[in-house]
Amino acid sequence: MADTDWPGCGKSLKGVILDMCGVLYDSGEGGGVAIPGSIEAVKKLKASDLQLRFCTNETQLNREAFVDKLKRLGFDISVSEVFSPAPAAVAVLKERGFRPHLLVYDGLLPEFDSVDKTNPNCVVIGDAAEKFTYQNLNEAFRVLIGLEKPVLFSLGGGRYYKEGDGLALDVGAYMKALEYACDLKAEVVGKPSPTFFQSVLNDMGLQPHEALMIGDDLVNDVGGAQNCGMKGVQVRTGKYRPSDERHSTVTADGTVDDLAQAVDMILKQRH
Amino acid sequence: MADTDWPGCGKSLKGVILDMCGVLYDSGEGGGVAIPGSIEAVKKLKASDLQLRFCTNETQLNREAFVDKLKRLGFDISVSEVFSPAPAAVAVLKERGFRPHLLVYDGLLPEFDSVDKTNPNCVVIGDAAEKFTYQNLNEAFRVLIGLEKPVLFSLGGGRYYKEGDGLALDVGAYMKALEYACDLKAEVVGKPSPTFFQSVLNDMGLQPHEALMIGDDLVNDVGGAQNCGMKGVQVRTGKYRPSDERHSTVTADGTVDDLAQAVDMILKQRH
Structure with a gap:
């Protein structure tokens, strides 16, 4: 080299x-x-x-x-x-008084145990992988579009990663989907x-x-x-x-x- | 008014x-x-x-x-x-020698009956609704990222639409996801x-x-x-x-x- x-x-x-x-x-x-x-x-x-x-x-x-x-x-x-990203996001959420609707992988949920998630006033997405279903994405979208001032936090902004048998879409792709649908710019944590x-x-x-x-x-x-x-x-x-x-x-x-x-x-x- | x-x-x-x-x-x-x-x-x-x-x-x-x-x-x-959009896309595909990988709703497939879909050299997405699964999106992404020159056609570029019980993400959101992941600009038909x-x-x-x-x-x-x-x-x-x-x-x-x-x-x- x-x-x-x-x-x-x-x-x-x-x-x-x-x-x-x-x-x-x-x-x-x-x-x-x-x-x-x-x-x-x-x-x-x-x-x-x-x-x-x-x-x-x-x-x-x-x-x-x-x-x-x-x-x-x-x-x-x-x-x-x-x-x-998750601990960094938790710090930001608490500091700024945000109550998240979470679209993250099940294994990550314990990181958010200490965060108030009632009556959400923002959305947090991570690499939810197979939890990125049509239903779950619509649900996150509806929370955002229903807010007076929609705020989206994305745990990382990666495009794709290698997963066993091939490449898989990363959280950044879904972030872009929600950004476009809601006409907003996500805050990337990570x-x-x-x-x-x-x-x-x-x-x-x-x-x-x-x-x-x-x-x-x-x-x-x-x-x-x-x-x-x-x-x-x-x-x-x-x-x-x-x-x-x-x-x-x-x-x-x-x-x-x-x-x-x-x-x-x-x-x-x-x- | x-x-x-x-x-x-x-x-x-x-x-x-x-x-x-x-x-x-x-x-x-x-x-x-x-x-x-x-x-x-x-x-x-x-x-x-x-x-x-x-x-x-x-x-x-x-x-x-x-x-x-x-x-x-x-x-x-x-x-x-x-x-x-579908008939317009079929005309474009034939004119330019494209063989699509289709990520569209089942009901739309008959529109593409006359199109060669073997060994795909582009991807066509429509409002696939519940067919926008994590698996199907990854599959479309892998076709694109595997092409020397990835080409994505999107049947419309809508952000969202009203669906019975609420708003639902439209094809444009998924188009943006694939655009970002593959670092390309889709061609919108429709x-x-x-x-x-x-x-x-x-x-x-x-x-x-x-x-x-x-x-x-x-x-x-x-x-x-x-x-x-x-x-x-x-x-x-x-x-x-x-x-x-x-x-x-x-x-x-x-x-x-x-x-x-x-x-x-x-x-x-x-x-």
Whole structure:
């Protein structure tokens, strides 16, 4: 590969943020499978002097269940290292007095246990997957269109992801459907929202130029991180497609075959 | 009502184009119900010296079955007077050598009997209603994303419509979902496509300024007709909402309570 001189991977680098699905593992039946070399790569990062956080738009499980799943796959990860949209959304809802109608996956519902959901004055959608039925979408639409000032929160804005047998539409597609039907603009909580990336940087106590994001999603991971002043590297696993390398608006600071290669290059350049 | 001086409703008017759902009838169980006064209003137009055509984005039934439904509701309408997206799409597909993957309502399938659907090189979506399942949307998405140059045709671009118990998402919302996921722009066949309106004008042998469109959809009926140089009037039935009367980009040439009132005003101004 040609990207031997990644900017931002030298001495100034102090922290790495990893996307999870498509970088650590591929989703699918039975919790998915680890991507070869990624378990070892996480170990190497943890053994280095770099800080490490995980940043996911996963919204099918609450964080506890999600981290348990990754542990079963062999990863050394704890809940406090993982940043996901649902807890961020709960904070926003409470702060601004919103009572959500939820269109999310069943596994995510516990995250919203502490939120008042009576007489909804907004809608929150996540990657509801097979719960994105015609009926459920109409129901969410009717709540929105019935509000004086419709407000839609979307847990992430992804276009699609790899799911076992192929690609599947992600929450961003359904967000666009509701935006168009209701003539509104959704508020994205999660990647690529700058607020979301900033909360991870704050947790590490780092400036944007001291951190590197590694993801398989060119627009949401790489582009989102770059918009915050971080460097962004894309892996050729997960939802990566060759056309990403000639995208019209986003150019990764580096492109590598997988996380294992990325980590080897980062650590090699630091010595 | 205040719109006593509709532009374009004087002597120069030679033809009227009527939207159907929400103007003639409200959809719902058992084929829906005629909107009060609309059967008589169609009769009056037919008895006048004005030409009359019907222009619908209905894509749940083929034209024969759709016209039969309206006849059962009491309307004097024939198939040759009705313009709908499916036949227009079939013409485009054949002309340009496209073999569609169809995501349409079962009742519409007969319209595509003559079209080669093997080894699809495009996707056609209509208002598939409860066939807009998570599985079917993913299937259409996978066909598109697997094409070297993805092409999506949408039978209409409506946001939502009134369905018995409430509002339901229309094909335009699902079109936006696929557009976003595949990073493409769909080709809309049907209202508000200028090509579609022009085909109706051609059939009447009229210039745009000689024709008036009456619909319940501000953007697709009224705005679409205005973009072609016609006048557009909105009725306060069907999917009409009070906020339409202060829309940011489309202003109807007139707004009336229903078709009966529109026809009475048109005919009165001609005498």
